[in-house]
Amino acid sequence: MVTPALSLLAVFLLLPSVYVAWLSGHASTYGQGAVFVGWQNYATIFADRAFWRALVNTVVVVHIVVYGELLLGLGLALLLAAPMRGKGMVIALLLAPYAITEASAMAMWRAMLEPDVGLINQALLGLGLEQIEWATERWTALLIASLVAIWHHLPFTFLILYSAVTTVPRELIEAAAIDGARPWQRFRHVTLWVIMPALLVAVLFRTIFAVRIFSEIWLLTEGGPARLTEVLSIYLYRATFKYHEFGSAAATGTIMLLLCMVVALPYLWRLYDRLVRHA
Amino acid sequence: MRSFVPSLLRWAAVLLALAWSVGPILLVVTSSFKEARDIFATPPSLVFAPTLDNYRALWAHHPMFFRGLLSSLVVTAGATALTLAVSSLAGYVYARHLGRVLQGTAFVMLALRMLPPIIITIPLFPAVNALGLNDTHGLLILLYAAFYVSIATWIMRAFIAALPRELEEAAEVDGAGLARVLWRIVLPLAAQGMVAAAIFVVVFAWNEFVFALVFTTTSAKTAPVVIAELLGTVEGVQWGVIFAASTIQLAPILALVLLLQRYLVAGLTAGAVKA
Numbered sequence: 001m002v003t004p005a006l007s008l009l010a011v012f013l014l015l016p017s018v019y020v021a022w023l024s025g026h027a028s029t030y031g032q033g034a035v036f037v038g039w040q041n042y043a044t045i046f047a048d049r050a051f052w053r054a055l056v057n058t059v060v061v062v063h064i065v066v067y068g069e070l071l072l073g074l075g076l077a078l079l080l081a082a083p084m085r086g087k088g089m090v091i092a093l094l095l096a097p098y099a100i101t102e103a104s105a106m107a108m109w110r111a112m113l114e115p116d117v118g119l120i121n122q123a124l125l126g127l128g129l130e131q132i133e134w135a136t137e138r139w140t141a142l143l144i145a146s147l148v149a150i151w152h153h154l155p156f157t158f159l160i161l162y163s164a165v166t167t168v169p170r171e172l173i174e175a176a177a178i179d180g181a182r183p184w185q186r187f188r189h190v191t192l193w194v195i196m197p198a199l200l201v202a203v204l205f206r207t208i209f210a211v212r213i214f215s216e217i218w219l220l221t222e223g224g225p226a227r228l229t230e231v232l233s234i235y236l237y238r239a240t241f242k243y244h245e246f247g248s249a250a251a252t253g254t255i256m257l258l259l260c261m262v263v264a265l266p267y268l269w270r271l272y273d274r275l276v277r278h279a
Numbered sequence: 280m281r282s283f284v285p286s287l288l289r290w291a292a293v294l295l296a297l298a299w300s301v302g303p304i305l306l307v308v309t310s311s312f313k314e315a316r317d318i319f320a321t322p323p324s325l326v327f328a329p330t331l332d333n334y335r336a337l338w339a340h341h342p343m344f345f346r347g348l349l350s351s352l353v354v355t356a357g358a359t360a361l362t363l364a365v366s367s368l369a370g371y372v373y374a375r376h377l378g379r380v381l382q383g384t385a386f387v388m389l390a391l392r393m394l395p396p397i398i399i400t401i402p403l404f405p406a407v408n409a410l411g412l413n414d415t416h417g418l419l420i421l422l423y424a425a426f427y428v429s430i431a432t433w434i435m436r437a438f439i440a441a442l443p444r445e446l447e448e449a450a451e452v453d454g455a456g457l458a459r460v461l462w463r464i465v466l467p468l469a470a471q472g473m474v475a476a477a478i479f480v481v482v483f484a485w486n487e488f489v490f491a492l493v494f495t496t497t498s499a500k501t502a503p504v505v506i507a508e509l510l511g512t513v514e515g516v517q518w519g520v521i522f523a524a525s526t527i528q529l530a531p532i533l534a535l536v537l538l539l540q541r542y543l544v545a546g547l548t549a550g551a552v553k554a
Contacts, residue, residue: 084289254398
């Protein structure tokens with residue numbers, strides 16, 4: 001009875017990713033069988049400046065997205081922890097971005113950032129500031145893409161942290177308050193400890209999902225101008241579907257896979273411990 | 280007074296958060312009813328005469344979008360049905376049976392969630408072309424189900440594990456087979472779990488972009504890809520048309536998420552945090 005589920009996973013996830021790791025040791029393009037070349041593909045991408053730029057861009061985006069979302073998500077969770085009127089409604093509306101497809105999300109933000117006439121740029125010009133030029137500036141474009149990614153995924157992070165914050169026993173907070181702990185101390189020594197597991201899960205999942213970022217950047221700049229804003233998944237997409245260098249693409253894919261595995265290792269280890277060793 | 284100021288600050292922060300999350304959506308929806316010259320008026324026009332011009336233009340010049348919506352509908356329904364069928368069975372097994380090998384497969388299932396989806400396009404693209412599956416709804420259905428089967432299974436497992444075993448045992452004593460026990464007792468009682476699992480798949484399949492971009496060209500192209508194409512045109516983006524398309528695409532799914540938000544919370548707790 002688990003066979004249908006497991007075969008779906010085997011055919012579409014497990015086998016293809018094993019094949020990618022195998023392919024990364026081979027030269028391959030259309031109309032030509034794979035030839036074993038050892039580390040050649042890795043040497044090729046390591047010699048490519050575009051690859052290193054994509055790696056750096058990915059790391060930058062991951063950091064912005066993960067920290068940004070954690071801070072905002074935690075702030076919101078604490079803000080809504082105490083009872084208030086209309087809380088159910090507020091939470092429902094905070095979840096709204098989760099329902100929006102990336103193309104529409106990008107349309108919204110690009111419209112607000114249109115040169116001269118977009119809402120945000122109008123406001124900046126009105127305040128006598130410079131407007132945001134995302135089309136030509138590498139770091140500005142990456143920042144905007146990260147911002148949209150944060151907007152899109154904050155509901156996920158917020159929900160995980162909010163469910164954790166609501167499990168903190170009130171008596172514990174009150175006891176700490178009676179003992180004279182200030183709000184910041186109560187947070188650091190009580191709340192933070194209780195929500196730590198959820199916090200780690202949020203960090204893990206958001207890191208893993210940020211490493212694979214594609215749509216936000218693709219829909220903003222397609223990795224341009226001159227490949228300056230490419231991330232790993234766009235580098236991989238170009239290698240596969242534009243240059244048909246399947247070997248380089250597979251090497252990039254394997255590196256992405258390893259990156260995710262390294263991040264997920266502590267989690268996977270605990271999971272293995274709980275599920276298999278103590279079964 | 281002492282509690283008045285903090286609560287005022289708190290409400291200001293909440294309003295700011297709401298503006299951040301709902302503001303861009305409201306902007307798109309209201310702008311979709313504006314004439315082209317009003318969309319980027321300086322200063323922004325709050326009062327305007329609503330028009331359906333953008334929707335008419337979308338209907339007249341971009342029939343592809345409506346075909347895309349139909350594709351999205353087929354793919355979403357198919358992926359949801361397949362995921363629910365497959366993960367209800369698997370979830371039942373993981374909830375009721377233990378064993379080293381079985382738990383090992385559960386571990387593999389959850390570990391595979393870490394995989395970046397784009398890497399599988401490298402081998403799948405040539406394979407799919409060779410099999411003639413490119414640009415078909417069936418392929419997207421299989422792919423979307425494959426990526427959501429683990430979270431859905433884990434949600435089903437959590438909901439089924441919370442059911443009392445006695446009902447199943449009583450039915451078995453009365454001579455009901457496994458299929459009957461599942462269909463008549465377990466699944467009706469775990470219906471909430473199925474809703475929770477379904478909402479994740481529905482939102483994902485309705486909105487997915489990367490696989491739809493790679494694996495569809497015309498007949499199976501989904502709505503998000505069409506919106507992305509409208510956004511990517513070189514000769515001046517037609518914002519009104521994009522806003523109209525976005526509004527049509529987001530209205531049903533946003534309504535569903537707002538309506539079923541408590542299942543989202545339950546599913547996330549069961550599927551993501553505990554696993």
